[in-house]
Amino acid sequence: MPTLPDIGSSLPDVVVRTAIVYLFLVTALRISGKREVGQMSVLELVVILVISDAVQNSMVGQNSSLWGGLVAVTTLLVLDIGLKALSSRLPFLRRAIAGEPRLLVHDGRLLAKALRREGIDADEVDAAVRAHGLERIADVKLAILETDGSISIIPMSGHTGAERGSGKKPAS
Numbered sequence: 001m002p003t004l005p006d007i008g009s010s011l012p013d014v015v016v017r018t019a020i021v022y023l024f025l026v027t028a029l030r031i032s033g034k035r036e037v038g039q040m041s042v043l044e045l046v047v048i049l050v051i052s053d054a055v056q057n058s059m060v061g062q063n064s065s066l067w068g069g070l071v072a073v074t075t076l077l078v079l080d081i082g083l084k085a086l087s088s089r090l091p092f093l094r095r096a097i098a099g100e101p102r103l104l105v106h107d108g109r110l111l112a113k114a115l116r117r118e119g120i121d122a123d124e125v126d127a128a129v130r131a132h133g134l135e136r137i138a139d140v141k142l143a144i145l146e147t148d149g150s151i152s153i154i155p156m157s158g159h160t161g162a163e164r165g166s167g168k169k170p171a172s
Contacts, residue, residue, distance in 0.1 A: 009061030011071050018059040018075040025055065026083070030097060032119075098147040105143035108156065118145055129153060 007013050040048070060068045087094040102114050104125055115121065122137075128151035129137055137143075142154040 007061070009063035009068070011063070011067060014060050014063055014068050014071045015075045017061060018072045019079060021055045021059050022076055022079045025051065026097065030099070101147060101152075102145045103142065104145050104151065105137055105140045108138040108140055110137060114145075120145065125151065 007017055059072045083097070087097050102118055104111055104114050104118070104120065110122055110125065115125070125137065125143055128143065129135075129140055132153040132155070134140060134153065134155055139156055140153055141156045142152075144152045144154075146152055
């Protein structure tokens with residue numbers, strides 16, 4: 001296994017360490033797929049919590065001082081604000097970070113390849129369809145996985161559903 005450079009634990013080193021960990025995590029989490037926090041499974045939540053504990057020492061090294069922690073937090077906030085600002089100005093960066101919406105259902109048919117690629121199963125799409133007040137996937141003209149991890153549903157003509165997203169069943 002290749003060795004990584006030994007970065008110390010001084011305050012400037014904490015900035016470098018934190019930036020490396022932040023950029024690595026943004027990339028890794030982007031590759032792992034789109035999910036809203038409210039849509040995370042228990043396993044995904046556990047992974048996020050364990051990751052946070054695992055990278056803590058990677059960011060501050062031996063520097064367990066209050067200043068080391070404050071520098072790490074400040075670095076994370078500055079990087080987050082900077083990356084958001086850059087991605088709002090550079091469409092290619094925005095697409096790389098957030099991705100693009102993906103079609104999951106077309107004219108009542110699940111697109112199995114898209115589901116596999118996004119790590120979504122048919123049960124999740126079924127749940128989104130029901131949340132939009134429709135009974136079955138056959139009632140869906142389009143289902144789109146949005147960049148924020150939510151699933152938008154557009155019903156077939158003649159199906160009013162829950163009027164797209166209220167999550168309530170239509171009145172009888």
